[in-house]
Amino acid sequence: xxxxxxxxxxxxxxxxxxxxxxxxxxxxxxxxxxxxxxxxxxxxxxxxxxxxxxxxxxxxxxxxxxxxxxxxxxxxxxxxxxxxxxxxxxxxxxxxxxxxxxxxxxxxxxxxxxxxxxxxxxxxxxxxxxxxxxxxxxxxxxxxxxxxxxxxxxxxxxxxxxxxxxxxxxxxxxxxxxxxxxxxxxxxxxxxxxxxxxxxxxxxxxxxxxxxxxxxxxxxxxxxxxxxxxxxxxxxxxxxxxxxxxxxxxxxxxxxxxxxxxxxxxxxxxxxxxxxxxxxxxxxxxxxxxxxxxxxxxxxxxxxxxxxxxxxxxxxxxxxxxxxxxxxxxxxxxxxxxxxxxxxxxxxxxxxxxxxxxxxxx
Amino acid sequence: xxxxxxxxxxxxxxxxxxxxxxxxxxxxxxxxxxxxxxxxxxxxxxxxxxxxxxxxxxxxxxxxxxxxxxxxxxxxxxxxxxxxxxxxxxxxxxxxxxxxxxxxxxxxxxxxxxxxxxxxxxxxxxxxxxxxxxxxxxxxxxxxxxxxxxxxxxxxxxxxxxxxxxxxxxxxxxxxxxxxxxxxxxxxxxxxxxxxxxxxxxxxxxxxxxxxxxxxxxxxxxxxxxxxxxxxxxxxxxxxxxxxxxxxxxxxxxxxxxxxxxxxxxxxxxxxxxxxxxxxxxxxxxxxxxxxxxxxxxxxxxxxxxxxxxxxxxxxxxxxxxxxxxxxxxxxxxxxxxxxxxxxxxxxxxxxxxxxxxxxxx
DNA sequence: GATGCGCGTTTGAACGTTCCAACAAATGGG
DNA sequence: CCCATTTGTTGGAACGTTCAAACGCGCATC
Numbered sequence: 001x002x003x004x005x006x007x008x009x010x011x012x013x014x015x016x017x018x019x020x021x022x023x024x025x026x027x028x029x030x031x032x033x034x035x036x037x038x039x040x041x042x043x044x045x046x047x048x049x050x051x052x053x054x055x056x057x058x059x060x061x062x063x064x065x066x067x068x069x070x071x072x073x074x075x076x077x078x079x080x081x082x083x084x085x086x087x088x089x090x091x092x093x094x095x096x097x098x099x100x101x102x103x104x105x106x107x108x109x110x111x112x113x114x115x116x117x118x119x120x121x122x123x124x125x126x127x128x129x130x131x132x133x134x135x136x137x138x139x140x141x142x143x144x145x146x147x148x149x150x151x152x153x154x155x156x157x158x159x160x161x162x163x164x165x166x167x168x169x170x171x172x173x174x175x176x177x178x179x180x181x182x183x184x185x186x187x188x189x190x191x192x193x194x195x196x197x198x199x200x201x202x203x204x205x206x207x208x209x210x211x212x213x214x215x216x217x218x219x220x221x222x223x224x225x226x227x228x229x230x231x232x233x234x235x236x237x238x239x240x241x242x243x244x245x246x247x248x249x250x251x252x253x254x255x256x257x258x259x260x261x262x263x264x265x266x267x268x269x270x271x272x273x274x275x276x277x278x279x280x281x282x283x284x285x286x287x288x289x290x291x292x293x294x295x296x297x298x299x300x301x302x303x304x305x306x307x308x309x310x311x312x313x314x315x316x317x318x319x320x321x322x323x324x325x326x327x328x329x330x331x332x333x334x335x336x337x338x339x340x341x342x343x344x345x346x347x348x349x350x351x352x353x354x355x356x357x358x359x360x361x362x
Numbered sequence: 363x364x365x366x367x368x369x370x371x372x373x374x375x376x377x378x379x380x381x382x383x384x385x386x387x388x389x390x391x392x393x394x395x396x397x398x399x400x401x402x403x404x405x406x407x408x409x410x411x412x413x414x415x416x417x418x419x420x421x422x423x424x425x426x427x428x429x430x431x432x433x434x435x436x437x438x439x440x441x442x443x444x445x446x447x448x449x450x451x452x453x454x455x456x457x458x459x460x461x462x463x464x465x466x467x468x469x470x471x472x473x474x475x476x477x478x479x480x481x482x483x484x485x486x487x488x489x490x491x492x493x494x495x496x497x498x499x500x501x502x503x504x505x506x507x508x509x510x511x512x513x514x515x516x517x518x519x520x521x522x523x524x525x526x527x528x529x530x531x532x533x534x535x536x537x538x539x540x541x542x543x544x545x546x547x548x549x550x551x552x553x554x555x556x557x558x559x560x561x562x563x564x565x566x567x568x569x570x571x572x573x574x575x576x577x578x579x580x581x582x583x584x585x586x587x588x589x590x591x592x593x594x595x596x597x598x599x600x601x602x603x604x605x606x607x608x609x610x611x612x613x614x615x616x617x618x619x620x621x622x623x624x625x626x627x628x629x630x631x632x633x634x635x636x637x638x639x640x641x642x643x644x645x646x647x648x649x650x651x652x653x654x655x656x657x658x659x660x661x662x663x664x665x666x667x668x669x670x671x672x673x674x675x676x677x678x679x680x681x682x683x684x685x686x687x688x689x690x691x692x693x694x695x696x697x698x699x700x701x702x703x704x705x706x707x708x709x710x711x712x713x714x715x716x717x718x719x720x721x722x723x724x
Numbered sequence: 725g726a727t728g729c730g731c732g733t734t735t736g737a738a739c740g741t742t743c744c745a746a747c748a749a750a751t752g753g754g
Numbered sequence: 755c756c757c758a759t760t761t762g763t764t765g766g767a768a769c770g771t772t773c774a775a776a777c778g779c780g781c782a783t784c
Contacts, residue, residue: 065770
């Protein structure tokens with residue numbers, strides 16, 4: 001169907017193949033192949049001649065034929081799970097994009113596939129059996145997830161984004177150290193001059209949520225403070241109103257001049273609403289930090305903890321394609337600082353920075 | 363690397379091929395191939411025997427070999443553009459997921475690729491020249507987009523999600539009728555008993571934004587109202603504060619008992635803040651409708667216009683894989699109704715529905 | 725001057741499948 | 755009852771590439 005080359009006297013119509021190049025450069029198939037794959041094995045003048053013809057004919061190797069002969073797809077599968085409201089969500093969305101961006105650097109491609117709703121494994125088995133992919137990038141590893149063990153059992157290369165909690169001996173995963181991110185956020189808040197620092201999280205029990213909570217405690221310890229006297233709200237993000245109410249209770253106890261670190265940007269939205277409901281100023285009176293640096297944080301001008309997704313993607317490829325046995329990697333997130341954690345308000349860009357602001361202090 | 367079958371007496375180690383099946387069923391290669399591709403050409407008893415062996419050996423055709431021989435990849439490319447904050451965004455995120463879900467129904471696969479930052483076309487040229495894909499699914503078609511014309515020139519199959527504004531004669535696109543969605547939202551608000559209905563949009567000039575604005579005007583006309591006396595705020599979503607301020611002006615003019623339709627959920631967030639700032643009750647006093655049904659709308663309990671992305675994805679596949687010349691398709695979005703457009707407040711689940719609420723009316 | 729070696733190049737075969745033409749057996753019409 | 759047609763099955767070839775082995779050649783070695 002697609003025609004990429006113009007047909008002339010010495011270029012047959014359709015896409016140019018390796019034999020077309022060979023004929024034009026007056027060498028054999030194999031020499032053209034060598035020119036591309038092991039240039040050191042080809043004499044300099046020959047190499048130059050072949051490369052010139054490759055360029056002239058616009059030859060690009062047919063990956064499908066390579067895949068067949070090399071018995072290697074140079075492609076990896078990525079399961080997109082339509083369960084989460086039919087979307088990947090902010091983090092996996094970005095992860096997929098960054099995986100795709102980083103793929104060429106490893107001579108690979110990414111192929112998406114949807115899971116079989118009946119059987120978690122079936123989609124993996126099929127995708128692999130067709131020879132379309134060499135392995136998989138796992139995301140969203142859950143407790144009791146059967147996939148890592150199955151992949152191990154069948155010697156299928158894979159890497160996980162997210163700790164594989166069930167298999168502590170497994171080494172092929174990248175994750176983001178959420179706890180370290182929260183810890184850093186606490187340090188930032190202390191340095192910014194907030195007196196008391198609370199935490200708005202999810203109900204205990206989820207590994208991710210608990211990790212972030214521990215980061216908060218560690219941050220307090222770093223600053224020589226303890227959690228006693230502090231208050232921790234535990235509500236589900238599902239209901240924004242609950243989060244808002246929890247944040248209001250938190251603010252009543254901590255008072256102006258304090259700050260709240262939240263386990264998600266959606267919780268941070270609740271905190272911001274609570275700040276407004278309480279009649280306080282965001283940033284000047286109360287600091288708020290979110291998690292994941294979503295559109296919401298950006299729109300609300302809320303400081304947020306940003307996961308280094310691009311680096312996670314690059315690390316994942318490294319583990320997948322480098323031959324030696326990998327080491328688990330924990331990446332540190334970074335803080336995107338916005339006006340929600342600035343005690344001298346700069347939210348209005350029209351107001352000059354050096355204008356002294358009288359703010360009510362406790 | 364991967365070993366999917368156990369090696370026994372009559373099954374050689376490694377993946378089973380078509381010849382293994384042929385040997386086991388005592389037929390030729392070709393008959394096995396026919397059994398899978400043109401079962402009607404195979405005698406019933408033979409067919410049964412072959413299928414039994416296929417099942418027993420766990421044979422799955424090697425797609426790579428099929429691709430080579432059939433000269434067809436049965437895969438399509440999808441460009442993920444890392445420019446938008448490194449993410450696809452809510453809509454394209456869902457579109458990608460739904461494309462992947464619908465792919466098997468068309469015997470196809472989806473392959474992601476990142477654009478060459480230097481040259482918009484280069485990524486397409488390369489991906490196609492390698493034979494990895496037969497064509498492309500375009501998204502995010504912009505004004506002055508060189509891709510559709512290039513693809514047409516080179517006879518490359520493709521379909522666009524989003525109208526191709528530059529090429530009115532082009533027929534291969536699916537889009538969502540945003541205007542119709544807004545129009546329906548206006549009808550919903552009228553039926554719900556809101557007196558005056560405003561619109562909070564983006565500055566005029568973007569096709570998408572203007573389309574939604576026209577939907578608002580059409581909805582007013584349907585209800586026998588005109589935009590005179592109504593007020594339309596035009597601000598950029600970039601700055602939530604501007605949106606909030608614009609919404610406050612809007613509410614001052616429209617007064618309680620009115621409603622605001624927004625061109626995005628982020629604008630709706632501004633509207634919701636304006637409602638709170640004005641001391642009014644969301645839903646009971648002021649109706650708010652967003653667009654795209656994102657997490658934010660869900661969290662804020664805001665009625666939102668939901669794009670039928672899954673259907674768009676199915677339509678895209680249809681256009682791509684069905685032989686006959688396609689017709690452009692405009693899909694109608696649907697309203698996800700939440701408490702932000704309910705005049706008898708049900709936002710707090712604990713408060714019984716039948717409790718009469720005294721609300722101040724103008 | 726025969727021997728061995730390394731370099732650059734070529735040739736045959738293979739990856740796993742389907743297209744194509746040929747074939748044998750069964751079926752039908754005159 | 756023979757020939758033409760249909761039905762079912764088969765083997766050779768091809769898709770475009772790389773692997774593995776072989777080859778010819780110049781050069782140093784003895």
